[in-house]
Amino acid sequence: MKTLAMKALAAAGLLAASAGIAHAQDVTIGAVLPLTGPSASIGEDQRRGMELAVERVNAAGGVLGRKLRVIIEDSGGRAPTALDAAKKLATVDKVPVVMGEYSSGITIPTAQYLVKEGVSHLNIGSSSPRVRGIGEGSFSVIGLDDVSAKFAATDVFEQKFRKAAFIAPNNAYGQGVAEEFKKNFEAMGGQVVASILYTAGQSTYRRELQQIERAAPDVYVYSAYGQEAAIINREAFDLGLNKTQWYAIYQTMCTTDTPAQIANGQIGMEVSAVGPAGKPYEEAYSKKYGEKFKSAYSGYAYDGVMLSAAAIAKAGSTEAAKVRTALAEVGRKFDGVTGEVVFDKDRQRAVQPYLRTRYQNGVLPR
Amino acid sequence: MFDFFIHAVSVAAIYALVAVSLNIQAGYAGLLNLGHIAFVGVGAYAVGIAHHLQWHPGLGWAMGIAAAAVLGFFMSRLGRNLGADYWGIATLAVAEIVRTIALNEDWLTGGAQGISGVTPLWSSLDAGSARWAFLATVLLVLALAMGLSSRLGAGRFGRALRLLREEPALATSMGYDLVALKSKATVASAMLAAVAGAFLGHYISYVGPDFMLASETFLIWTMLMIGGLGHVGGVVLGAFLVQAIYASMPFAKDWLGIGSDVAGAVRLGLIGCLLLACLLWRKDGLVPETLRKL
Amino acid sequence: MFQFVLDVLIRTADLALVAVGLSAVYALVKFPNVSHVQYAALGAFLTLAGQRLGLPFALAMALSCVVTGAVAVLLNTLVFRRLLRSGPAIAMIGSLAVSMVMVALMLGVAGSRPLRYDFEIVSPLVIAGARVSHAQAYSIGAALLVLGGFAWLLYRTPMGRRMRALATNRALAEATGIDAHQVTNLISLISGALAAIGGTMLAMTSDVHVNLGTDLLLPVFAAAIIGGLGNPLGAAAGALLIAVAETAVTNLNFGWLVGQPLAFLPVTYIGAASFLFLLVALLFKPYGLFDREVRRV
Numbered sequence: 001m002k003t004l005a006m007k008a009l010a011a012a013g014l015l016a017a018s019a020g021i022a023h024a025q026d027v028t029i030g031a032v033l034p035l036t037g038p039s040a041s042i043g044e045d046q047r048r049g050m051e052l053a054v055e056r057v058n059a060a061g062g063v064l065g066r067k068l069r070v071i072i073e074d075s076g077g078r079a080p081t082a083l084d085a086a087k088k089l090a091t092v093d094k095v096p097v098v099m100g101e102y103s104s105g106i107t108i109p110t111a112q113y114l115v116k117e118g119v120s121h122l123n124i125g126s127s128s129p130r131v132r133g134i135g136e137g138s139f140s141v142i143g144l145d146d147v148s149a150k151f152a153a154t155d156v157f158e159q160k161f162r163k164a165a166f167i168a169p170n171n172a173y174g175q176g177v178a179e180e181f182k183k184n185f186e187a188m189g190g191q192v193v194a195s196i197l198y199t200a201g202q203s204t205y206r207r208e209l210q211q212i213e214r215a216a217p218d219v220y221v222y223s224a225y226g227q228e229a230a231i232i233n234r235e236a237f238d239l240g241l242n243k244t245q246w247y248a249i250y251q252t253m254c255t256t257d258t259p260a261q262i263a264n265g266q267i268g269m270e271v272s273a274v275g276p277a278g279k280p281y282e283e284a285y286s287k288k289y290g291e292k293f294k295s296a297y298s299g300y301a302y303d304g305v306m307l308s309a310a311a312i313a314k315a316g317s318t319e320a321a322k323v324r325t326a327l328a329e330v331g332r333k334f335d336g337v338t339g340e341v342v343f344d345k346d347r348q349r350a351v352q353p354y355l356r357t358r359y360q361n362g363v364l365p366r
Numbered sequence: 367m368f369d370f371f372i373h374a375v376s377v378a379a380i381y382a383l384v385a386v387s388l389n390i391q392a393g394y395a396g397l398l399n400l401g402h403i404a405f406v407g408v409g410a411y412a413v414g415i416a417h418h419l420q421w422h423p424g425l426g427w428a429m430g431i432a433a434a435a436v437l438g439f440f441m442s443r444l445g446r447n448l449g450a451d452y453w454g455i456a457t458l459a460v461a462e463i464v465r466t467i468a469l470n471e472d473w474l475t476g477g478a479q480g481i482s483g484v485t486p487l488w489s490s491l492d493a494g495s496a497r498w499a500f501l502a503t504v505l506l507v508l509a510l511a512m513g514l515s516s517r518l519g520a521g522r523f524g525r526a527l528r529l530l531r532e533e534p535a536l537a538t539s540m541g542y543d544l545v546a547l548k549s550k551a552t553v554a555s556a557m558l559a560a561v562a563g564a565f566l567g568h569y570i571s572y573v574g575p576d577f578m579l580a581s582e583t584f585l586i587w588t589m590l591m592i593g594g595l596g597h598v599g600g601v602v603l604g605a606f607l608v609q610a611i612y613a614s615m616p617f618a619k620d621w622l623g624i625g626s627d628v629a630g631a632v633r634l635g636l637i638g639c640l641l642l643a644c645l646l647w648r649k650d651g652l653v654p655e656t657l658r659k660l
Numbered sequence: 661m662f663q664f665v666l667d668v669l670i671r672t673a674d675l676a677l678v679a680v681g682l683s684a685v686y687a688l689v690k691f692p693n694v695s696h697v698q699y700a701a702l703g704a705f706l707t708l709a710g711q712r713l714g715l716p717f718a719l720a721m722a723l724s725c726v727v728t729g730a731v732a733v734l735l736n737t738l739v740f741r742r743l744l745r746s747g748p749a750i751a752m753i754g755s756l757a758v759s760m761v762m763v764a765l766m767l768g769v770a771g772s773r774p775l776r777y778d779f780e781i782v783s784p785l786v787i788a789g790a791r792v793s794h795a796q797a798y799s800i801g802a803a804l805l806v807l808g809g810f811a812w813l814l815y816r817t818p819m820g821r822r823m824r825a826l827a828t829n830r831a832l833a834e835a836t837g838i839d840a841h842q843v844t845n846l847i848s849l850i851s852g853a854l855a856a857i858g859g860t861m862l863a864m865t866s867d868v869h870v871n872l873g874t875d876l877l878l879p880v881f882a883a884a885i886i887g888g889l890g891n892p893l894g895a896a897a898g899a900l901l902i903a904v905a906e907t908a909v910t911n912l913n914f915g916w917l918v919g920q921p922l923a924f925l926p927v928t929y930i931g932a933a934s935f936l937f938l939l940v941a942l943l944f945k946p947y948g949l950f951d952r953e954v955r956r957v
Contacts, residue, residue, distance in 0.1 A: 036626050036772045073616075074626040079480065079574055088616060091369035109482035109572045170478050199469060199478055199928045203866050203875055206667075207910045211924045214913070227774055231866070238784050238793040261781045398749050444943065450749050451692050455881055456942050459935035462878055466932040580877070584756055591753060631768030638760030642739070645754045649746055 026069040027062070027318055029308045030089035030119075031301075032100035032110060037077020038200065038225040039102050041256040042295050046102065046125065047072060049298030052284055053305035063309045064316070070305060075101050075110075077225075082110045090117045096312065096323040097122060099304045102297070103225065104128030105171030111138045120324045124304040125297050127250075128176035132346050137324055139331060141307065141341055142271060142300045143352020145173075149180030151354045152249050152269050156219060157188045159267070161245070164190060165217035167208065167232070168249075169224060170197035177223055177249060193217050198232075200225070205232050209239055223249035230257040237262045251357045252295040263359045270296045270363060272353040275339025292362070303336035310334070372497050378609035379504040380565050385589045385601040386511050387558035392587070393596035393655065394524055395551040396531030398454035400583055401441065401461030405434040405556040407578035409563025411468060414481035414573035423485070423568075430560045437464070438556030442549040458580060465578040480574030487568045504565055508602070511558060515598045518554075527551055588641045594651030603653055611636055663790035664907060670796050670865070671903035672896075673803035677858030678876060679883040679895040680810060681851030687827035687890035688844045689740065691748035695759040696855060697880055701873035703728045703856025704863035705766055711778055721860050725853035732852025733845050759873065767870045774867040799861040806857055807896055810850070814892065823847055827890055878931070882938035905937055906930040 031050060034043035050070050057068045071093050073085035082101055089095050090113075098114050101107045102125035111121040115137035123131055123140040131144060156164060164185060168174035174197050182192045194215035198208045209232070212220070220241065224232055229248075233255075236242050248254040248268030255263045273296040274282050281302060286292060293299075307330060312318055315326035331343035344350040356366040384406055391397040409430035416426025437460075444456050468475045475481065488499040518524050529537045530547050538544060567573045585608065593604020612633060619629040644651060682696045703724045710720025735758060743754040784793040814820035822843050825833040834840055859872060883902050887894025909930050915923040 036630075040773060076626060076630075078576060079482075079572060080570065080576060083570060083572060084616075087373060088370060091373065105479050109480070112483050113571060170472075172479055175479075194922060199926075202928075203869065203871070205927075207907075207927045207930070210663075210667075211910065211922075211927070215922055230774075237781075238791065238796070240784060240786070240791045259781060396749075398752070444939070451752055452885070452942060454749075454752065455692065455885065456939060459878060459882070459938050463932045463935050466928055470926050470928055581874070584760070587753060587756070625771075627771045628768050630772075631764045633764075634760055634767065635764030638757045638764060641757035642754060642761065645743055645746075645750060645757060646739070649750065 026067045027064060027309075027312060028069045028071055028093060028095050029305070029312075030086075030093060030095040030098040031070050031072045031304075032075050032082050032085045032089070032098060032106075033072055034077045034102050034106075035072070035074040037075070038227040039077060039253075041226045042102050042125070042253060042297055043074075045294040045298045046301040048285065048289060048294070049301030050099075050305050052281070052288065052298075053302040053309075056284075057305070057309045063312050064318075068305075068309055070099075071095065075106055077103070077106070079106050079109050082106045083113055086110045086114055090114060090119050096120060096318050096320040097308045097327070099124050099301065099308070102126065103171065104131060104173035104176065105169075107131060108134060108172055114138075118320045118324075120320065120327055122304045122308065122327075124300045126173065128172040129180065130172050130176060132348055136347075138347065139307075139327055139343060140348040141304050141336070141338075142297075143349045143354075145177045145180050147352055148249070148269070148271075148354060149177050150184045152221070152247070153181050153184035153188065153190070155269055155356055156221060156247055157185065157190055159219075159245075159247075161219035161247075162190050163193045163215075163217045164219050164221045164247075165212040165215055166192055166195040167205075167212060167220065167222045167224070168197055169200045169228070171200065174223070181221065181249070198224075198228075200228060203231070204235065206235050206239070209235055209241060213239065213241060217244065219245045219247055221247045221249065222254065224254055226253060226257040229254040230259075233258045233262050248357075248359075250296070251359060252293070252297075252363050255359055255363060256295050260359075260361045264361065266359045267366060268357050268359070268363075270355050270357050271300075272296070272338070272355045274299050274337050275353065277335060278337040278339075281337040296363075299336070299338040303334075303338050303341060306336065307331065307334055307341065369494075369497065372501055374609065374613040376497075376501045376504055376569060377613070378606045379501070379508050380562050380569065381586070381589065381609055382602045382605035383504070383508050383511055383562035383565070384559055384586055385593070385605040386508070386515050386598060387555045387562065388586055388590060389596065389598060389601045390515060390518070390527075390555040390558070391551050392590060393601065394519055394527040394531070395548065396450070396527075397442075397548060397551065398450045399441070399457045399552070399555075400454045400580070400587075401457035401459070401464075402555070402559060402586060403578050403580075403583040404437060404461035404464045405559035406563035406566065406582075407461075407464065407468065407575075408434045408437060409560030410567035410573045410577055411475055411481075411563075412560070413564045413567035414476070414484050415474060417484045418476070418481050427561075427564050430564050431557045434556040434560035434563075435553045438552040439549055441556075442552035443545065458583075461578060461583065462580065465575050468578065469575040475575070476573075478575065480572055480576075482572045484567055484571045484573065486571055487565075500569065507561065507565075511561075512598050512602065519596075519598065523550070585637070588637055590651075591641055592644050592651055594653035594655060596655030597651070597653045600651050600653030600655070604651065607652075608637060608640075611640075662788045664911060666787075666790050666792050666796075667907045667911075668900070668903045669800050670792070671906060672900045673796075673799045674858070674862045674865070675876070675879055675883050675899040675902065676803050676896045677806060677854045677861070679880045679887070679899050680807065680892045681854035681858070682880060683884040683887060683889055683895035684810075684814075684823075684847055684854075684892040685844075685851045686884070687892075688823070688840075688847055689736070689744065689751075691740075691744060691751040691755070692881065692889070693740070694752060694755040694877065695735070695762060696755075696851070697876040698759045698762040698873040699728050699732055699852050699855035700859030700862065700876060701766060701870065702731065702762060702859070703852075704859040704868045704872055705770060706856070707860045708770075708775060708777060708863070708868050717777065717779075721857065724860065725856045728856035729849035729852035732848045732855075736845065736848045763870055763873065770868075770870070772870055774869040776867045777864055779864075793865070795864045799865050802857060802861055806854065807893075810854065811893060813850075819843070819846065878938075879934050882934050882941075885938060886941045902934045902937065905933050909933045 075082035097120045099122040104126040107126040111134045114121045121138040127145045129146050194212040196208050246266045251268030251270045310330045311326040315322040334341040342350045358366045412430030413426040488496040589604040589608045594600025615633045678700045706724035707720045743751040784791045822838050883898035884895040887898035
């Protein structure tokens with residue numbers, strides 16, 4: 001009995017050791033994604049983008065002659081969990097770069113921790129202007145809301161709406177986009193008649209909707225994470241609010257979990273999922289996953305991985321400090337599937353293309 | 367990897383501190399406080415707010431301890447004659463109200479965003495040494511707290527609390543003011559919990575309303591019940607045990623290749639089953655309270 | 661105005677059935693069963709499972725009631741009766757452990773994504789200028805019907821009499837030959853079924869998710885305590901009161917106070933409102949507003 005146990009233990013140990021050795025050869029980078037929680041659909045899409053990028057890199061020979069591997073941790077849609085995940089990636093896996101998260105309210109504390117530890121951070125999904133202030137070592141592959149809100153406000157104004165009611169989550173993202181939208185919309189002559197930042201994680205938003213309804217707007221401008229947006233859209237439908245036009249900021253995020261019948265007819269804006277060079281990526285995605293893009297964000301995750309691989313190759317090592325310098329250099333001009341990625345002086349994406357969209361059984365360009 | 371071990375032990379030590387603090391109320395005095403986590407949250411937020419307003423961290427600590435003491439006093443005076451389980455629900459309600467305030471008052475607490483970037487303790491040292499220094503600090507404070515709590519428990523105050531727990535009528539007839547005793551126990555417990563909360567705030571460098579969810583108090587209670595309600599060493603053991611299960615989950619997840627939902631479920635289920643098993647078969651916990659035999 | 665009334669009724673329907681079940685069982689077991697709200701979540705999930713297996717909705721719900729009731733009885737017999745020997749506080753902590761295990765099971769099996777029942781999407785009904793969705797209308801109707809049935813059971817049947825007798829004076833009731841275990845088991849079964857219906861109705865108007873039970877915990881307890889634990893119909897009144905408080909608080913326009921056309925209290929404060937209500941009630945009328953709670957002898 002004892003010898004059997006000893007043998008089993010030895011076998012397990014050998015297995016673990018060999019797995020460890022095999023993995024030790026790989027070049028690893030990290031990612032913190034919302035695989036569960038309200039943005040789970042987006043997290044899955046981001047994961048797919050990363051998967052495609054890893055396949056592509058390894059098919060072309062890997063990085064520094066070794067295989068590339070992304071260690072993906074779940075943030076659970078909560079900052080403390082994301083921080084724990086970042087801690088593990090930085091101290092146990094010792095990766096030089098971590099990508100993530102999606103929600104600005106989670107990206108900011110996570111990135112602050114990472115850059116303090118010397119690990120470089122790549123923002124692949126958050127857009128709050130506060131991301132700019134994270135500091136040295138944090139780079140953004142996606143554009144921020146000072147530009148997107150202006151785009152949205154212009155679009156809404158051009159559609160002849162003048163009295164907007166605004167609803168967004170009460171976190172760094174929602175606060176940022178609410179401020180910027182109001183600023184731009186009112187500068188053009190419109191009026192934000194009601195603005196509510198809802199507390200995330202509730203099971204109903206009925207009362208918030210009833211409160212903004214009282215302001216009698218001619219358009220509801222909203223932005224919300226997938227599962228919460230589904231609740232908001234459904235309750236707006238139940239309250240009859242969808243008789244008034246609804247405008248979504250980042251429409252694929254807002255409609256990814258909402259039944260088509262309810263979301264049909266909404267208009268909005270979105271980051272452009274792919275740039276001019278992105279067609280092959282789009283096809284590869286459809287081929288592998290059997291559907292069109294789940295959201296607009298997989299391409300940014302893809303570009304994040306490619307950027308990291310390029311930086312590591314340029315640095316010639318996986319040492320965090322060298323990779324950080326290399327990232328800045330590679331980001332001077334990088335051809336990604338989402339278009340040309342160029343970092344401005346604050347390491348944020350300088351030019352971000354947006355699309356006007358509408359929803360008809362899917363997000364379509366307008 | 368070793369860094370992660372230090373991390374796990376640091377967090378366990380902080381939770382052990384919370385467990386020791388709750389033990390004073392729940393173990394000695396038998397007070398069913400289900401809102402205990404509010405004290406921890408108050409301590410953490412005080413540190414965060416002090417950082418936000420750029421005050422000296424010491425001021426944050428002092429504020430937190432004072433605020434927790436006031437909250438504890440208030441809780442203990444709630445419905446002086448409420449039965450144990452009713453009082454428990456009342457404390458739960460108070461903790462929820464505190465959490466709702468923290469969630470809504472952006473200007474003070476950062477709202478749902480919380481306050482991030484709180485300067486860690488020992489920030490003047492480099493990252494590696496800072497980790498060791500923090501661990502040493504927490505363990506030292508934990509040891510102090512355990513010693514203090516044991517002395518308290520063995521002394522007159524502790525005996526009075528136990529009498530309050532077992533024979534309240536007798537205690538009253540002997541001249542003890544039950545409500546005052548309750549208050550003293552709750553306030554002492556609250557202040558210690560606030561210290562733990564302050565440590566937590568500094569350690570994670572982030573304070574958010576999620577700290578004060580009701581589920582967190584339940585976690586602390588699990589640590590107490592499993593370890594041994596009333597025995598200081600027991601509750602610390604309980605804390606480390608539960609924390610070990612919590613910390614090993616991410617690794618088990620990688621090893622078994624299960625999704626996050628299942629991992630979360632397994633973790634929660636394990637703790638729940640452990641607690642239930644303890645209640646059914648080892649009611650006094652792994653390390654039962656030792657009462658002095660006459 | 662009518663929208664206000666409807667909103668109150670919808671919220672009451674969410675809470676009432678679960679609160680009534682809780683209160684009814686408390687009368688007999690004398691400890692606050694924290695896992696009761698998880699029966700509601702379990703019921704909602706079981707109905708979903710039934711519907712996914714192809715059963716018509718009503719049948720799925722009926723089966724879910726039976727199963728949840730059975731689970732309630734089992735837990736009562738195997739777990740809570742044993743724990744009660746060590747006192748109500750231990751039993752309460754035990755119920756906490758049980759809820760953890762139940763949530764873990766639901767999370768492991770169903771995942772954390774919110775799920776929805778398979779209904780057609782139809783436009784809401786418009787009654788007197790107020791909008792109510794079909795699901796919400798069913799919810800209100802079901803709550804009224806079931807409550808009526810339960811009240812009839814309690815006050816017009818021999819079983820109900822036995823239950824009330826046990827609740828009022830256990831020793832005397834047992835002396836007259838009432839089998840306490842049998843009655844307790846039956847009431848556990850009924851309260852489990854009530855919770856399952858309540859949970860399913862709630863999930864019908866929102867969605868089925870693992871936190872359904874935990875979200876109900878404090879409002880349901882508040883309703884039951886305000887009505888007086890052990891006074892089941894009082895719990896329904898308590899639910900109504902809480903619904904009124906919550907709806908009034910968020911619908912009141914405080915604009916005149918702050919000099920703006922529209923200003924409302926942040927919605928998350930309504931949770932705090934019901935707890936404040938509860939605290940005040942506990943302080944001044946700890947045995948419930950109707951002061952008919954069964955006192956522990």
